[in-house]
Amino acid sequence: MNVVGKPDGARVFFALSPGERCRRRLFAVANDFAARLGGRPMPKETLHLTLVFVGEVGLDRLPGLRAAAGEVAQATAGGSVVLNRLHHHPAGKMLWAASEHCSPPLGALAEGLRRSLLARGFTLEARPFVAHVTLLRRLTVRPPAGDLDALKNVPIRWRYRDFVLLRSRSGPGGSVYEPLGAWTLGGN
Ligand code: ATP
Numbered sequence: 001m002n003v004v005g006k007p008d009g010a011r012v013f014f015a016l017s018p019g020e021r022c023r024r025r026l027f028a029v030a031n032d033f034a035a036r037l038g039g040r041p042m043p044k045e046t047l048h049l050t051l052v053f054v055g056e057v058g059l060d061r062l063p064g065l066r067a068a069a070g071e072v073a074q075a076t077a078g079g080s081v082v083l084n085r086l087h088h089h090p091a092g093k094m095l096w097a098a099s100e101h102c103s104p105p106l107g108a109l110a111e112g113l114r115r116s117l118l119a120r121g122f123t124l125e126a127r128p129f130v131a132h133v134t135l136l137r138r139l140t141v142r143p144p145a146g147d148l149d150a151l152k153n154v155p156i157r158w159r160y161r162d163f164v165l166l167r168s169r170s171g172p173g174g175s176v177y178e179p180l181g182a183w184t185l186g187g188n
Pocket residue numbers: 011013050053125127134168169170174175
């Protein structure tokens with residue numbers, strides 16, 4: 001409990017966490033861009049693909065989050081996502097890795113989690129799901145168009161079999177994420 005008698009809270013989100021090989025490749029792309037164009041690469045251990053951003057919740061609601069995750073994990077198979085596009089977002093000064101075509105199973109996983117959370121009374125923003133991995137922040141230079149094709153011929157295929165619940169806390173070098181749970185997807 002905090003001083004006003006409300007349960008302490010946490011900023012949380014569900015995400016896919018890449019395996020080591022995929023993580024290394026994503027980090028290498030981020031470093032390559034940073035070396036040439038500046039910006040701050042996401043630390044290797046924080047690379048992730050957000051499935052559902054939940055935001056601030058009371059710690060007393062963690063069991064509800066875990067119940068939603070367990071239900072969805074049982075009912076949903078693992079799959080793969082192909083990251084073959086890089087996007088620069090000048091306003092956000094970010095570089096993302098994303099897919100040219102949305103993977104329907106991945107969309108279904110994100111949507112399943114969303115529905116299960118809504119059914120348990122969680123409030124979520126109505127933003128559409130866009131599968132992406134943030135690689136670089138504070139990128140103030142516009143990358144040459146050809147650079148954004150870096151994954152076109154050598155896409156990163158990410159096979160996922162589980163997902164995680166992460167707590168985000170701001171640290172001096174950017175946000176750090178603390179794992180609060182991990183679920184293996186069924187049907188593998
Ligand atoms: P920072 O905000 O300190 O720069 P961050 O964006 O990594 O770092 P959070 O803001 O806690 O940390 O976000 C955690 C994850 O959730 C990130 O992948 C972020 O892109 C995503 N996210 C944050 N806010 C939203 C939102 N409103 N809707 C969808 N995704 C979000």
